[in-house]
Amino acid sequence: MQSPECFEEIALPHLDSVYRAAVAVCGRSDDAEDLTQMTFVKALERFGTFQLGTNCKAWLLQIMRNTWIDRLRHRKRAGADVPIEEDVPAPPAETGPTVWSDAEDLLENFSDEQVIAALKRLPEDQRLTLFLVDVEQLNQQEVADILDVAVGTVKSRTSRARNELRRHLLSYAKEMGFMGRHR
Amino acid sequence: MSHLTDEQLEEILQGHAKASEHVDRCPVCQARLSQARVLARRVRQAFSSIHAGSELAERIRARTAAGRPAGGTRLGSRVIPVRGRRQMWSGLAVAAAVLMMVMLRSSPMGMLPRTHAVPAALAGIHRTNLDFLEQLLAEHGSPRECECPKSKSAKGAAMPCCQRGLCLCGCQVREFQGRPVECCVVREPNGPAISVVLVPDSPRALGLTRAARTTGAGHAIWQASSGPCNIASVRLGNASCCVMGETSQEVLIALLNALEK
Numbered sequence: 001m002q003s004p005e006c007f008e009e010i011a012l013p014h015l016d017s018v019y020r021a022a023v024a025v026c027g028r029s030d031d032a033e034d035l036t037q038m039t040f041v042k043a044l045e046r047f048g049t050f051q052l053g054t055n056c057k058a059w060l061l062q063i064m065r066n067t068w069i070d071r072l073r074h075r076k077r078a079g080a081d082v083p084i085e086e087d088v089p090a091p092p093a094e095t096g097p098t099v100w101s102d103a104e105d106l107l108e109n110f111s112d113e114q115v116i117a118a119l120k121r122l123p124e125d126q127r128l129t130l131f132l133v134d135v136e137q138l139n140q141q142e143v144a145d146i147l148d149v150a151v152g153t154v155k156s157r158t159s160r161a162r163n164e165l166r167r168h169l170l171s172y173a174k175e176m177g178f179m180g181r182h183r
Numbered sequence: 184m185s186h187l188t189d190e191q192l193e194e195i196l197q198g199h200a201k202a203s204e205h206v207d208r209c210p211v212c213q214a215r216l217s218q219a220r221v222l223a224r225r226v227r228q229a230f231s232s233i234h235a236g237s238e239l240a241e242r243i244r245a246r247t248a249a250g251r252p253a254g255g256t257r258l259g260s261r262v263i264p265v266r267g268r269r270q271m272w273s274g275l276a277v278a279a280a281v282l283m284m285v286m287l288r289s290s291p292m293g294m295l296p297r298t299h300a301v302p303a304a305l306a307g308i309h310r311t312n313l314d315f316l317e318q319l320l321a322e323h324g325s326p327r328e329c330e331c332p333k334s335k336s337a338k339g340a341a342m343p344c345c346q347r348g349l350c351l352c353g354c355q356v357r358e359f360q361g362r363p364v365e366c367c368v369v370r371e372p373n374g375p376a377i378s379v380v381l382v383p384d385s386p387r388a389l390g391l392t393r394a395a396r397t398t399g400a401g402h403a404i405w406q407a408s409s410g411p412c413n414i415a416s417v418r419l420g421n422a423s424c425c426v427m428g429e430t431s432q433e434v435l436i437a438l439l440n441a442l443e444k
Contacts, residue, residue: 007247015243019235029303033239040243107225115229133197134223135230140197158197159189162219165226 007047011040014057017136018064024131025068027120035071039064058138062146065128072124106173118168126161133158187212192219232390236307237358302390306409308357309378309427312368316352316376352376369438377428377438386416386423398436400443406432415439 018039022032043050043063050059107115119127125147132143133154144151186209187195194200196219206212354367359382366380382389386405391414394404402417414427415435424442426435 008244012240012243012247015235015240016233019239020230020233023233024230033236036235036239037243037246041246044247107221110225112229112232115225116233119226119229130226131230134226137227140199155190155193159193162193162222163189166218166222169222 007044010050010052010056011043011047011060014060015040017057018060020135021061021064021128021131022068023116024119024135025065025124025128035064035068038067042067055142057136058142058146061132061136062148065146065148107169110169110172114172115169118165118172121168122161122164126157126164129154129157130161130165187215192216196220196223234304234360236304237360238307238311240361241311241358302407302409302414304359305380305382305389305407305414305425305427306412308359308364308366308380309412311357312353312355312366312378313376315355316368319353375428375430375434377426377430377435379438379442380425380427381419381422382425383422386418386425389416389423389425391416391423396436398443399440402439402443404436404439417443 019032019036022035026032026035039060043060129143129147132138132146140151140154143154192215195202195216206216350370352368352370356363357366364380364382366378368376368378370376391405391407394406397403398417405416407414411429412427413432413435414425415432416423416425417439426438
């Protein structure tokens with residue numbers, strides 16, 4: 001059992017990771033800050049159950065995800081139209097593998113804000129999954145534990161998220177005149 | 184020839200499987216794999232500039248400290264009790280002025296640690312300063328600010344405040360990205376408060392954008408904004424002198440020019 005005095009030492013170094021994940025799922029900065037703060041408050045309450053030597057960041061991200069789902073459910077009950085889990089429209093199917101002719105050059109044209117904005121257009125579950133895989137670079141089992149889904153679901157969500165993100169970025173690129181061709 | 188499925192591609196991307204013979208021979212799948220890697224790297228890069236603001240960290244520390252049993256310590260908390268703050272600000276003014284004078288006289292600052300930050304975190308420092316200033320004024324019940332006389336601010340040479348129609352409202356040590364930074368607040372009579380913060384990172388690392396213009400001494404000006412707060416900065420070795428406030432960039436640049444003199 002961990003003492004609360006250890007909490008700052010063990011948990012607070014992961015503040016940036018939790019905040020970034022909150023930005024990935026919430027988008028808006030105020031919501032992200034609230035979610036981060038709620039996550040740490042809940043984490044402190046449950047800190048006695050945290051086992052030293054296990055992945056504290058993954059533990060915090062799991063609390064953040066559960067807190068976020070609770071908030072979505074609360075808002076949904078309150079009448080807001082909020083997608084939870086898989087209640088989101090599927091992206092249009094692609095007829096075959098799509099390849100950008102010059103992906104690196106193309107992506108360099110986007111600002112960080114534009115990349116994050118494109119990510120925010122993904123359904124929430126895909127957004128968090130892709131964030132955990134690509135940004136936090138957690139392995140599939142860790143991501144599955146955080147999201148409370150099967151490893152296979154993580155794989156399929158990651159794949160869908162990547163395709164969807166690419167589609168949004170392509171759309172941006174065309175709108176902004178970054179490219180005239182693709183495939 | 185059937186291409187890799189998306190799931191197979193993910194397995195390879197995440198290092199759970201090795202690229203198959205098919206990938207070696209298939210330019211389409213090679214390109215898909217390469218593109219997915221580039222995309223993942225770009226997403227990672229986009230988030231690398233996002234950090235929790237010092238204000239949020241402070242709030243969480245305060246909340247977690249409040250949740251502890253009696254006698255628990257407030258590790259790292261920089262919340263300063265209202266009582267005695269005025270004296271502390273006056274005392275810190277001298278230290279900050281000395282530091283500013285040294286930095287503005289082109290210290291290379293090569294020993295300072297390099298980290299990344301974001302304009303929002305800088306703006307958070309300014310908001311915190313404004314809150315403190317408001318409390319300070321409310322506490323003393325007077326519009327007069329605790330102006331630090333020129334004689335007390337390190338001989339007045341580095342602080343433009345008392346020489347150019349600005350008054351020094353106070354100085355403080357704040358936490359920025361887990362490190363202490365010196366900052367002070369200045370204002371013109373009836374003008375907006377402006378925070379001056381010395382951060383041991385280059386303006387580029389702070390996420391500021393280089394403007395086309397320079398200061399009178401030829402230093403490149405870097406700018407950003409976060410909400411109502413504008414930020415202007417010049418590079419001092421590996422550090423940045425950032426001025427920020429809810430005012431125009433012109434006013435901030437004028438202050439940067441004044442600081443150079």
